[in-house]
Amino acid sequence: MFAAARSQLRVRHGREHHRVTYIELFFDLVFVFAVTQLSHGLLKHLTPLGAVQTALLMLGVWWVWIYTAWWTNWCDPDRPAVRLMLGALMLAGLVLSCSIPRAFEDRGLPFALAYVFMQLGRNGFMLWALKRHDPANFRNFTRIFLWFAAAAPFWIGGAFADGGTRLWIWAFALAIEYVSPIANFWVPGLGRSNTTDWQIEGAHLAERCALFIIIALGESILITGATFADLPWNTMTIAAFVVAFAGSVAMWAVYFNIGAERASRQIASSDDPGRMGRSGYTYLHLLIVGGIIVVAVGDELVLHHPGGHDGHTDIRTAAAIVGGPALYLVGNALFKRLSTSNLPLSHIVGLALLAALAPTAMITTPLVLSAGTTAILTTVAAWEWLSLGRGKTANAPSH
Secondary structure (H helix, E strand, O other), X not given: OOOOOOOOEOOOOXXXXXXXXXXXXXXXHHHHHHHHHHHHHHHHOOOHHHHHHHHHHHHHHHHHHHHHHHHHHHEOOOOHHHHHHHHHHHHHHHHHHHHHHHOOOOOHHHHHHHHHHHHHHHHHHHHHHHOOOXXXXXXXXXXXXXXXXXXXXXXXXXXXXXXHHHHHHHHHHHHHHHHHHHXXXXXXXXXXXXXXXXXXOHHHHHHHHHHHHHHHHHHHHHHHHHHHHOOOOOHHHHHHHHHHHHHHHHHHHHHHOOHHHHHHHHHHHOOOHHHHHHHHHHHOHHHHHHHHHHHHHHHHHHHHOOOOEOOEOOHHHHHHHHHHHHHHHHHHHHHHHOOOXXXXXXXXXXXXXXXXXXXXXXXOOXXXXXXXXXXHHHHHHHHHHHHHHOOOOOOOOOO
16 A cells, blocks of 8 residues: 555656756755855864764765755656655755754754654655556665665664764764665665666766755855955955865866766766766765865865964864865766776876875965965866867867
8 A cells, every 4th residue: 555656756758868856956955054064063173083073974964965866866856745755855954954063962863863764764755656656666675775774773873872982883874874785785585786777867867966066066165255254355365265266166177177077978878877876976976075075174274374373284274275175086086987998197197296285284374285286176177178178089088
């Protein structure tokens, strides 16, 4: 009896590209707030422990979002039941986002309950939608539901532990969930899924992830603007503001100049879009989003203290200023590797330049160090742009 009488699934016509709907964009607004909460949390707790806690929370936030993106790739957002479910997910997502700053303090239980509701509720809806209309995918989502159900007790149980123990318990819960796609959701008695079973509309998933990158970059610009608005407008802060904005533009160019469109074409034409969706979008985009968040933290630190301390940059600030762009380039390089024959040389050179720049933090101010990382990102973006402009194809490995 637990089955939808009417199909809730998208009607597909060959390789037609379904547009991202307004309700999907509306849902994403919750994650603008979530990304802001993550960057503010890292800024407030800029320590090794704070970085690990923020990373764990970011992994959770991303996992909720990317699975919802897969869900709306199958389910039709124009159906009333799907819209109601998205509304419920938005409300839970808002609770989850509000809990982020104190998730390892007194708001661990609201965070865990919201997270578990979003994961199990969405997958339960999928079972209801699929049972009468797609038996093969129903079996696939039965496996997925069971994997998330296995992790749920650790999320909720961890909320009752102290902060240090909670970190380990929640890390174990995340490990269960993050391993599950690699294990093809194997369940005793139900077997395992194959990526060819995950018949997604590739271009739609690519567009959804590209829009999330825009959200993360927009959050970075929002933090820069809000911070700059409250500071004295002198030569140093204006320079820091310009450098931060230029860095955001460079990051946009690194992702969108070549890689995003090329990968979208490849997944749209692939005979196994599920495999690329799993590796390129579900996993590798984590590094890209994480890099943007760390860059936003670095930009705010530079805006507040462009001159540093006694003409040099402290190690925490330097880690954010250099580590953010490095993480971003690593994520982009691995992502672009999926649609070309080798790692992009421009990104490898960019990472080498960042490694060479890092030791100069001992003798340079945060503003100078940030200007250096922005120059490197700009060089990487220009290298790709010029390589394409010289007539090389979008699949050429030399850029």
